[in-house]
Amino acid sequence: MSLQRSSTADKNIVDRSKPHRNSDVARAVRKTRDRLSQQSGNPDFDRELLKLHARAMVSGVTAIPLLVVAIAAAGLFAGMGVEILIWALLAVTCYTALALIARRIDHTEAADVKPAQARRDFLLAHFASGLGWAYFASLGCNACALDQFPIVKAVILLLAMAATAIMTSSLSGALLATFVVPVAAYAGIGTSLWVPAEAIMLVLLVVALLFFAYVARHLNRSTVMLLSFRTEKDGLIAELETAKSMSDEARRRAEEANLAKSRFLASMSHELRTPLNAILGFSEVMAKEVLGSMGNPTYRDYADDIHDSGQHLLDLINEILDLSRIEAGRYQLNEEPVMLLHIAEDCCHMMELRARNKDIRIIQDFEATLPRLFADERAVRQIVLNLLSNAIKFTPTGGEVRVRVGWTAGGGQYVSVRDNGPGIPADEIPVVLSAFGQGSIAIKSAEQGTGLGLPIVQGLIAMHDGEFQLHSKLREGTEAIAIFPPTRVMEELPALPMRAVAAGRRR
DSSP: OHHHHHHHHHHHHSOTTSOOOHHHHHHHHHHHHHHHTOOTTSHHHHHHHHHHHHHHHHHTTTHHHHHHHHHHHHHHHHTOOHHHHHHHHHHHHHHHHHHHHHHHHHTSOGGGOOHHHHHHHHHHHHHHHHHHHHHHHTOOOTTOSOTTHHHHHHHHHHHHHHHHHHHTTTSTTHHHHHHHHHHHHHHHTSOOTTSHHHHHHHHHHHHHHHHHHHHHHHHHHHHHHHHHHHHHHHHHHHHHHHHHHHHHHHHHHHHHHHHHHHHHHHHHHHHHHHHHHHHHHHHHHHHTTTTSOOSOHHHHHHHHHHHHHHHHHHHHHHHHHHHHHHHHTOOOOOEEEEOHHHHHHHHHHHTHHHHHHTTOEEEEEEOSOOOOEEEEHHHHHHHHHHHHHHHHHHSOTTOEEEEEEEEOTTSOEEEEEEEOSSOOOGGGHHHHTSTTOOOHHHHHSSSOOOSOHHHHHHHHHHHTTOEEEEEEETTTEEEEEEEEOGGGBOOOOOOOOHHHHHHHHHO
């Protein structure tokens, strides 16, 4: 039973059931670095290029076969006979084999693609398709009515060459593997170099092959650059996700640590208050000699010192307990209609004796009439008392503390406490607003506090959906303003007519 309770308490403080993400973060960072360092020749990069080439061939699988069918139909119409059908069947078969290889690689995971083997398969398939075009380049047409049939063949080869250059830009060398043999066949079999037009077309085919190879190479470079940019973009996104996950992890652990600290302080505060109440009670009984004279005034003074020190420690514990409850979200507001004017006036009267001992004047500057607030009276009273206590603590002898209560420009209500003390340096304002934070002037002061007053005020104001402002200048003083939003202000009920009041009394 004790083991179960111990594990439950530990889980409330730090939730160990959530997965530890440091290993995943390190793995993501390593993977991102590898992808960012990819370049041509890297196996992962080559796999991506081969996948792009396979996808291009699959998406354009019908382009070349349709061209072949159109050429075969035109050849039949021109009277070429069965040879053109044999070529069309051979060409379509070769392109079908190329499309099957491309589809297989396209459906394979990038990590499972073997770059060397896939590249070899692609180049062999392109070379086989080129044999079909070589057969076409060697065809003759004695029965055709076309006098310039070799020129027509050259034009068709140019069209096929241009289409192939665009489709195979992701795979370097594919264009040359496809059309080196057809151009050689055209030069050796399908044309006569003694005819000027045919010789010119041969030169044009050779120049076009080199030109399209140059264009394909530049398209390949553009593809590589595009792939690099895409990889870098993916890597940067992965880096951002990694940084976000690390930030979320750090924030979650900080929140858990803060919650554990708050619960520890709350628990220890409760444990300390129990014996402290006994110390306060017995020291008060001894100081007032309730059970009889002590016979020694020194002991009575010691009892007074014990009681005063215990009371100071109890106030400190109460402040820690309040701050812990606020930070842990366990401070419950008992909201009811309250008058901010009356609370501020009562707090000024409570601090009057302390201010008079330091020859400090408390000046009240209140609005004549203010409607009620829907707030927690204890919390509002604690806010005003903390601000007054700080102001009196740091105001020099003979100074003054001005307390103002009134309307805000937006229709809310505020309470402002301003002193003419030494002030706070601008860079120390965030410090004094943090828990247990004290400025340099407070540390040098004889009346050192715990640094919990202003954080408690901030927390209580935030629970009322309000705003806390602290303005200070060195050697001019400090002004602390607690602002309650307009949603907390209650509307005044209209006055009843005298007849209705009289009727209610008769009833």
